[in-house]
Amino acid sequence: MEKDQTLLPIGTVVSLNNLNQPMMIYGRMQTQNGAESIWDYVGCPYPLGFISKEYNVFFDHKQIEAVLFKGYESPQEQELSEALSSELARFRNKDV
Template sequence: MDDLLSASLPLGTELLPIGSVLLVKQIKQPVMVYGRKQKQNNSETIWDYVACPYPHGHISSEYNIFFNHDQIHQLMFKGLETTEELEYRNRLSKI
């Protein structure tokens, strides 16, 4: 895990693809993005991302981590970017 914590990629301003692994400010464990533009329970707030602890994966909804792009501290791994991903991310950016 120490090797992973030392990895760092440029973040940029665009939404990250599913599968991206990163550190969120004030959370010590890496998380993996598995959803974008998500609501938390009955809240009206739309968060940029929902993630789960890495490497554990989705344990239960109690472990979901909701956050916005500006709360990312460090990008460790960027998820797969296909043509479909880029088109979908373009649509998401309009939300």
């Protein structure tokens, strides 16, 4: 994730590099099966939605090719997104 960039809101639909199926973001700052690394996002295939955990796609912001639809951004969402983005930046800087 780029410095000073906030995470995209829940409900955002994106296309990813090297993946033909659009993905809808439904989680941010996610771990995969208890791993120590944190992914920026977890998504599910769009328009199918969540099928099972086997269909989850974990990805980072740099893997996004295009934003096809941006999710709803309330004042609470903006506040949470900024807080999560700051926490993610702290976590990543700690690992450097």
